[in-house]
Amino acid sequence: MSAVSPTPAGRTDDDPTVPPRPGAEEALLRVQGLSLDYRSERGVVRATHRVDFDVFPSERFVLLGASGCGKSSLLKAVGGFVAPSEGRILIDGRPVQGPGPDRIAVFQEFDQLPPWKTVLENVAFPLIASRTASKAQARERARDWLSRVGLSDFASAYPHQLSGGMKQRVAIARALAMQPRILLMDEPFAALDALTRRRMQDELLALWEQERFTLLFVTHAIDEALTVGHRILLLSPHPGRVRAELNAQGLTPSQRLAQSERIERLLFEAEPPSGRSTEGDVGAGADGGVAACLDCGLSTSAPAHATPRGAHA
Numbered sequence: 001m002s003a004v005s006p007t008p009a010g011r012t013d014d015d016p017t018v019p020p021r022p023g024a025e026e027a028l029l030r031v032q033g034l035s036l037d038y039r040s041e042r043g044v045v046r047a048t049h050r051v052d053f054d055v056f057p058s059e060r061f062v063l064l065g066a067s068g069c070g071k072s073s074l075l076k077a078v079g080g081f082v083a084p085s086e087g088r089i090l091i092d093g094r095p096v097q098g099p100g101p102d103r104i105a106v107f108q109e110f111d112q113l114p115p116w117k118t119v120l121e122n123v124a125f126p127l128i129a130s131r132t133a134s135k136a137q138a139r140e141r142a143r144d145w146l147s148r149v150g151l152s153d154f155a156s157a158y159p160h161q162l163s164g165g166m167k168q169r170v171a172i173a174r175a176l177a178m179q180p181r182i183l184l185m186d187e188p189f190a191a192l193d194a195l196t197r198r199r200m201q202d203e204l205l206a207l208w209e210q211e212r213f214t215l216l217f218v219t220h221a222i223d224e225a226l227t228v229g230h231r232i233l234l235l236s237p238h239p240g241r242v243r244a245e246l247n248a249q250g251l252t253p254s255q256r257l258a259q260s261e262r263i264e265r266l267l268f269e270a271e272p273p274s275g276r277s278t279e280g281d282v283g284a285g286a287d288g289g290v291a292a293c294l295d296c297g298l299s300t301s302a303p304a305h306a307t308p309r310g311a312h313a
């Protein structure tokens with residue numbers, strides 16, 4: 001498998017360690033100053049604090065961080081299931097106001113497929129329920145997607161007759177059959193054994209090569225983030241803040257190793273009280289949150305990083 005993919009529009013190929021330059025196209029997803037809170041009897045839990053990032057069309061963007069840093073909460077907020085306490089989420093320039101068929105999620109849990117429906121019915125169901133397609137069209141589209149994920153022979157099977165990897169392929173087919181503006185994936189391969197996980201990553205990248213969908217992918221695994229992502233947003237926990245933004249595409253094996261070691265350092269080193277990272281000349285956001293480019297050490301809020309795809313000075 002190659003972790004190097006044809007680049008989204010606007011990306012320079014001159015130096016693969018340099019983050020993508022701004023493209024002519026607008027961001028598909030914009031997350032701006034996003035704070036998320038959960039209210040319970042015991043009080044308010046702040047899951048994320050003033051998180052910013054942009055995702056561009058056909059980009060594979062990864063949210064990476066330790067347990068509790070708010071990755072899933074961010075995904076749920078983009079999905080429209082959690083409302084912001086502050087900040088905003090824009091899709092194609094329009095604020096997210098709830099769930100919609102333009103954002104479909106694939107989760108880790110194998111039980112996301114209704115067990116009483118066949119594989120074909122599972123894939124066709126959202127198309128019918130959202131009135132995206134007639135029953136006949138939905139079944140045709142479902143068959144097409146099942147063949148793309150290599151499950152044509154299992155159209156009549158029920159989820160309990162499938163392996164974990166096959167269930168995740170059905171979930172991916174079901175999501176992509178809806179042709180969402182953005183595919184949301186929350187640790188989709190975390191419950192699989194290591195070999196199957198690796199294979200599923202390969203298959204996801206092969207599907208992306210064909211379809212060029214926009215992907216927002218959550219993981220806590222550094223290796224997976226570097227394999228799946230074009231760019232990685234590293235979050236620090238309690239509450240989740242942007243710690244750094246990294247390039248993950250076009251890396252040579254030694255650059256990839258170095259990037260992995262940098263991520264590990266940032267994840268495991270104690271965060272300085274000022275919120276300022278000791279990794280290079282890393283800037284702190286207005287609220288003390290760090291948003292740094294690990295390739296040049298500049299804050300992503302620095303002028304040379306006018307956007308997350310911003311060019312270096």
Ligand SMILES: Nc1ncnc2c1ncn2[C@@H]1O[C@H](COP(=O)(O)OP(=O)(O)OP(=O)(O)O)[C@@H](O)[C@H]1O
Pocket residue numbers: 038039040045046047065066067068069070071072073074220
């Ligand atoms: N429904 C909820 N009610 C109250 N607190 C919640 C709720 N969901 C999440 N939290 C809290 O919000 C914070 C972020 O949780 P979240 O699940 O988004 O993190 P995560 O990075 O996805 O973690 P993990 O990798 O373990 O799934 C945690 O402190 C968590 O306890």
